[in-house]
Structures are given as C-alpha cells and as structure tokens.
Amino acid sequence: MSQELGRIADVVLPVQQVDEPWAADHPVESTLDIWGPRPLLRRELDFLDALDPLITTPRAAKRLINAYRAVRATRDPGPSFLGDDSGDGCGDGEHQAVTVLLGVVLAAPDLASAVLSAPVRDGAGGLMSRAAATTWAEFAADLRPDGAWSAIAGRIGDHQAPRWRWLHDGLTEVTALVTLPDLTAFHAWAPRVRRFTYLRV
Numbered sequence: 001m002s003q004e005l006g007r008i009a010d011v012v013l014p015v016q017q018v019d020e021p022w023a024a025d026h027p028v029e030s031t032l033d034i035w036g037p038r039p040l041l042r043r044e045l046d047f048l049d050a051l052d053p054l055i056t057t058p059r060a061a062k063r064l065i066n067a068y069r070a071v072r073a074t075r076d077p078g079p080s081f082l083g084d085d086s087g088d089g090c091g092d093g094e095h096q097a098v099t100v101l102l103g104v105v106l107a108a109p110d111l112a113s114a115v116l117s118a119p120v121r122d123g124a125g126g127l128m129s130r131a132a133a134t135t136w137a138e139f140a141a142d143l144r145p146d147g148a149w150s151a152i153a154g155r156i157g158d159h160q161a162p163r164w165r166w167l168h169d170g171l172t173e174v175t176a177l178v179t180l181p182d183l184t185a186f187h188a189w190a191p192r193v194r195r196f197t198y199l200r201v
Contacts, residue, residue, distance in 0.1 A: 041082060044068075047099040050174035054107035054167070067102050071189075071196050096178050097185035100136065101193040103174060108167045109197075114153045115143070115167075116190055123154040132184050139183065140175045143168035 040048075048068065055061050072095070075081050083093030105112045118126035123142075130139055142151035145164045150156045156164060180186075 040069075043083065043093070044095055044099070047096060047174060047177060050177055051099065051103040051107070051170075053173060054103055054170035060106065064102060064106055067106065067196055068099065071098050071102070071192060074192070092179050092181065094180075094185045094189065096180050097136075097189045098193065100171070100174055100178065101186065101190055102197070103171065104167070105193055105197045107170065108163070111163060111167055114150075116194070118153045121154055123150055123152050126152055127183065127186060127190060130183055132182055132187060134183050136178045136180060136183065136186065137175055140168065140171055143171065 048064065051064065055064050072081070075094075081094045083095070101116075104115055108115070114126060116127045118129070120129050124130070127139060143164060145151075145156060145161045145168075148156055148158045148161055150164055
C-alpha cells in the first residue's frame with residue numbers, strides 16, 4: 001500500500017483528489033455520470049483503498065473502480081450518497097455500503113451469494129436475511145467461521161473455512177471506517193450491486 005492512498009486509489013485516473021467539502025466546483029472528465037461530472041472525493045477514495053487487502057492486483061483494482069463509478073453514476077451524488085460535511089467528514093453516506101458490497105462481490109464471488117443471500121437455516125442467514133437494525137460490524141463479525149461452521153451459512157466444510165476467514169480478515173480495515181448506523185443502506189444497494197457485477201444468486 002502506498003503512503004498516500006494506496007494501490008486502489010492510484011488507478012483512479014483521471015481524478016481530482018478533493019478534500020472536504022465535496023467538490024461540485026471541480027469537474028473532471030466523465031462519460032458515466034449522468035448527473036454531471038463529479039470527482040471522486042477523498043472519503044470515497046479512502047473507502048476504496050481500505051479494500052486493498054482483498055483487491056490484490058491492478059486489474060482487480062481497475063474493475064472495482066469502474067464498477068463503483070458505474071453504480072455511482074445511477075444516483076445524484078449528493079449528501080444521501082456521499083454524506084454531509086458535518087462531524088468527521090464521513091457523513092454516513094450510502095457510498096460506504098456500495099464500496100463494501102462491491103468489495104465482497106468482486107473479491108470473493110464464490111462466497112458472495114452466501115454472504116448476501118444465505119437462507120436462515122442452520123446459520124443466521126446472509127445480509128438480506130438480517131434485521132435492518134443490525135450494524136455492519138455485527139454482520140461482518142459473523143463472516144469469521146468457527147472451524148467448519150459459519151454463522152451465516154451453517155456448515156461450510158473444512159476446505160471452505162480458510163476462504164471465509166480470508167474474507168473476514170480482508171474486510172477488517174473497511175469495516176472500521178463504516179459509520180452507517182445499521183444495514184438499511186446495505187439492504188437497498190445489494191440488489192443493484194448484484195446487477196452491476198452480474199452476480200448469480
């Protein structure tokens with residue numbers, strides 16, 4: 001990881017790195033953003049860069065950035081998506097949920113269907129089965145298996161346990177950044193992220 005923004009953010013070209021407040025007055029070229037050109041903000045880049053443990057090649061980083069820009073282009077990038085400028089600058093924007101979901105789906109497509117949609121059966125179920133009042137940190141903690149047992153998917157087998165641990169550990173950094181109070185935004189964005197990444201469920 002580079003000393004500034006790291007491998008993932010380094011592939012965001014062209015982009016204007018703009019500190020707070022978010023910069024409607026500093027356009028860059030964009031062919032995706034139907035709402036007009038808006039640069040990725042430092043808060044967005046910080047979240048993307050926090051996925052660095054999971055996104056391990058330049059090609060994967062470019063795919064993540066392209067997917068994020070495509071999803072972002074479907075929404076007016078205002079305060080509900082990017083967050084407001086009060087407090088610590090994170091603003092509880094929905095971009096947090098989008099980034100985390102893209103990280104899961106693109107880094108671990110073999111696990112993503114279970115993470116998002118596992119039924120409540122032996123385990124507590126996937127993201128879409130959880131109560132909206134659950135926090136992301138609470139759900140992310142369940143990604144770590146106990147031996148061959150997953151709190152999300154139930155029995156996963158010894159051969160799958162290392163993969164689940166890798167995903168859990170790789171999300172630690174980005175999970176620490178999430179300030180969204182519950183899973184509401186994750187529930188809203190998960191179906192859209194599936195469509196944009198062609199995840200079969």
